[in-house]
Ligand code: 5GP
């Protein structure tokens with residue numbers, strides 16, 4: 001997707017603070033962190049929203065969560081706790097239309113929904 005910011009991050013044409021990468025998944029620090037730890041975990045393949053995931057993507061979706069779990073441990077927030085979020089479409093508050101999971105932690109996060 002030529003106009004997708006996260007695809008450009010995957011390609012390397014937009015810089016990012018990468019914290020994990022393998023064949024199918026990339027994780028990097030959010031440019032506008034909402035908590036001391038704020039990492040985005042994305043599939044390298046472009047999927048616009050959660051609605052675009054198919055049954056064949058089950059392993060990939062699981063991998064996003066397991067990478068987030070591993071990064072939470074690496075960042076030292078596994079025991080204190082953290083939150084994983086996927087925002088889908090406008091009511092969900094999605095602004096970047098390349099599927100991603102937010103890993104947030106390092107402070108008490110308060111109410112789930114504003
Ligand atoms: P959404 O609102 O779609 O769930 O989250 C998109 C997130 O992507 C936001 O937290 C925003 O700060 C982050 N973001 C948007 N553009 C960039 C960018 O170019 N680099 C990085 N590292 N994060 C970005």
Ligand code: ZN
Pocket residue numbers: 001004005006007008045046047097098
């Ligand atoms: Zn994309």
